[in-house]
Amino acid sequence: MxxxxxxxxxxxxxxxxxxxxxxxxxxxxxxxxxxxxxxxxxxxxxxxxxxxxxxxxxxxxxxxxxxxxxxxxxxxxxxxxxxxxxxxxxxxxxxxxxxxxxxxxxxxxxxxxxxxxxxxxxxxxxxxxxxxxxxxxxxxxxxxxxxxxxxxxxxxxxxxxxxxxxxxxxxxxxxxxxxxxxxxxxxxxxxxxxxxxxxxxxxxxxxxxxxxxxxxxxxxxxxxxxxxxxxxxxxxxxxxxxxxxxxxxxxxxxxxxxxxxxxxxxxxxxxxxxxxxxxxxxxxxxxxxxxxxxxxxxxxxxxxxxxxxxxxYNEASLKQAQLNLLRIRETLNQLHEVMGESEEVGEPAPREVDEARNRFIQAMEDDFNTPSALAELYRLVRSANAYLSSRSRHDRKVLKAYYDTILELSRVLGLLQHYEPEKLSLRADAKKILDILLKVREELRRRRLYDLSDDIRRRLAEMGIVVEDTAQGQRVRFRVIG
Missing domain, CATH: 3.40.50.620 (HUPs)
Incomplete structure (x- = not known):
């Protein structure tokens, strides 16, 4: 249109x-x-x-x-x-x-x-x-x-x-x-x-x-x-x-x-x-x-x-913007890191990528509606996180499609103009800390200390790290509020 x-x-x-x-x-x-x-x-x-x-x-x-x-x-x-x-x-x-x-x-x-x-x-x-x-x-x-x-x-x-x-x-x-x-x-x-x-x-x-x-x-x-x-x-x-x-x-x-x-x-x-x-x-x-x-x-x-x-102008709105930006960057960092460890395995291109881009463009065609365009960017970030956390083996081509499109749409709005992925050594340290916290949660749940376990989960959620307890164990994803 x-x-x-x-x-x-x-x-x-x-x-x-x-x-x-x-x-x-x-x-x-x-x-x-x-x-x-x-x-x-x-x-x-x-x-x-x-x-x-x-x-x-x-x-x-x-x-x-x-x-x-x-x-x-x-x-x-x-x-x-x-x-x-x-x-x-x-x-x-x-x-x-x-x-x-x-x-x-x-x-x-x-x-x-x-x-x-x-x-x-x-x-x-x-x-x-x-x-x-x-x-x-x-x-x-x-x-x-x-x-x-x-x-x-x-x-x-x-x-x-x-x-x-x-x-x-x-x-x-x-x-x-x-x-x-x-x-x-x-x-x-x-x-x-x-x-x-x-x-x-x-x-x-x-x-x-x-x-x-x-x-x-x-x-x-x-x-x-x-x-x-x-x-x-x-x-x-x-x-x-x-x-x-x-x-x-x-x-x-x-x-x-x-x-x-x-x-x-x-x-x-x-x-x-x-x-x-x-x-x-x-x-x-x-x-x-x-x-x-x-x-x-x-x-x-x-x-x-x-x-x-x-x-x-209010601090709460700026803090929310700060949190949303952190989650976008974190998702890009994670996609980039997993890309380096993955190969192309023949998965079909995710339809969510093209759909998000099309809806983003439609939002901007409608009198430059940046709130709606951002909502599509956040939706794409959520889709990328779901893909990352839903399996142990990933297709490099799919990861790249998510990574490139999130960066592309962000930069259309002037965001992340100077973004560079975090160094893997720093990411590795962060992952180690998260792994330790997850093991502590697992032990707390085994001992039925659910209040302490839930408190760790709540505090991680405040930082955008969502921990879900499933039959297969703890599942982690990163959440963007849009």
Whole structure:
């Protein structure tokens, strides 16, 4: 079946069809580099990383642009540029602050295994492009100048609100640019006049100033991807006004519709029910999270929820992701070890492998449903463990089919990118310890000390090692909770 995505533009599921066959032009709004990146950023960029990896697995060539905002993002509460605010806080020049946190962000993305975009443009390097688009919008009657400020006239774009569904009466509440000289309260700035002493400013036909935040992404997307693109992504909080304004600017400038065919938005990452953000002061930095958890644990935690869903940060969910990851790795280690001791004996290929792969693909075709895709991966791991524990002699070809497919599907989601099987000497030690515990259990059961025997079994189960007492003796398997 074809890929189907939920398009915020129209608020419905649609079949995914690209502008050019086999090629995806994709833009995702990047960070404002004012401080360290937090898990809210990880939530968005891991989700889109998994989407890109699946599209490539599916056969598409993806050209991906993610920007860096280093000017023009005004804080609503203070009316001040966030970069300038951060520079004052740290007693740095604005571009010193930008370099510090831009490279910190890049390091975080690398540490999380998020692939680098094809291009990562900085807003401040595209000021001339923004001035040109602004100038053309004025010529076409979509923008006007007021004392060095340039505003987009929303009344000239009748479709304004088609992304968010907002009505005009509500629109004025979302504007943070009060100016009685605007034609309409809903009009927004394309260019802002810089007052004397302002640290980030450039020359323009309208005097010294700086670009409005909303024109930045629209200009950079068109600069590197063309006047129409396939996917535009970002967090849900960007739907209004940022993405709504991008559509108005781009479509008014080019006369082509739609600017982006599919708008994909990630849900919030919350902590104690509140959106995780710098402004609320409730964020956990990626660097702090990585001190505590493996990058794959963070990725698995995030992908355990659908990209459009809200996720609440809590230690229990991260511990569960940690346990599930451990079980996948343990199964791969065991498959790899037994493979080295086995030969091909003519067993038929297990149907569970192809079935799991097909169901995994179907889940991802359904609006990139990573929770369902992970459920199929966990099911395959359980099947592999059942095969390992159900017989004493194994077919190397069957083991390899399980091993290769578990690794293949994991890597489609960006998991286990650097996985290597554990050294056999370490595995042998672990097996010896497990064998000793099983012999102790056997002796306890012989002496009818069932409480102690059951306690050992319970504690092993907490680590994902399931011991079953059968007529043939103790049977061991590794369990994945999905």
């Amino acid at each position: 074809p890929i189907r995505v939920f398009n915020t533009l129209g608020r419905r599921m649609e079949i995914f069809e690209t502008l050019e066959p086999g090629r995806v032009k994709m833009y995702v709004c990047g960070p404002t580099v004012q401080d360290v990146a937090h898990l809210g950023h990880a939530r968005t960029y891991i989700a889109f990383d998994a989407i890109i990896r699946f599209l490539e697995y599916y056969g598409y060539r993806v050209f991906y642009v993610r920007n860096v905002t280093d000017v023009g993002h005004i804080r609503e509460e203070t009316g001040e540029d966030r970069v300038i605010e951060g520079a004052r806080r740290e007693r740095l020049q604005p571009m010193e602050l930008v370099d510090k946190y831009m490279f910190s962000f890049f390091q975080d993305m690398d540490a999380l295994g998020i692939r680098r975009p094809n291009i990562q443009p900085r807003a401040s390097m595209h000021i001339l492009d923004m001035i040109e688009v602004t100038r053309r919008l004025i010529e076409k009657g979509h923008a006007y100048v007021v004392d060095g400020n340039v505003y987009f006239d929303v009344s000239t774009f009748p479709e304004y609100g088609k992304l968010s569904g907002i009505k005009y009466e509500e629109l004025v509440k979302h504007r943070i640019e009060p100016d009685p000289r605007k034609r309409n309260p809903a009009d927004f700035a394309l260019w802002k006049r810089a007052e004397k002493g302002y640290l980030l400013k450039w020359n323009s036909p309208w005097g010294e100033g700086f670009p409005g935040w909303h024109i930045e992404c629209c200009v950079m997307a068109m600069r590197y991807l063309g006047e129409q693109i396939d996917i535009h992504g970002g967090g849900q909080e960007l739907i209004l006004p940022h993405h709504e304004n991008e559509i108005a600017q781009a479509e008014a400038y080019t006369g082509k519709k739609p600017f982006a065919r599919y708008w994909l938005h990630t849900g919030y990452l919350t902590i104690n029910g509140e959106k995780m953000s710098k402004s609320l002061g409730n964020f956990i930095s990626i660097k702090d999270a990585l001190k505590k958890y493996d990058p794959d644990v963070i990725r698995l935690f995030i992908l355990s929820a659908h990209y459009r869903s809200q996720i609440d």
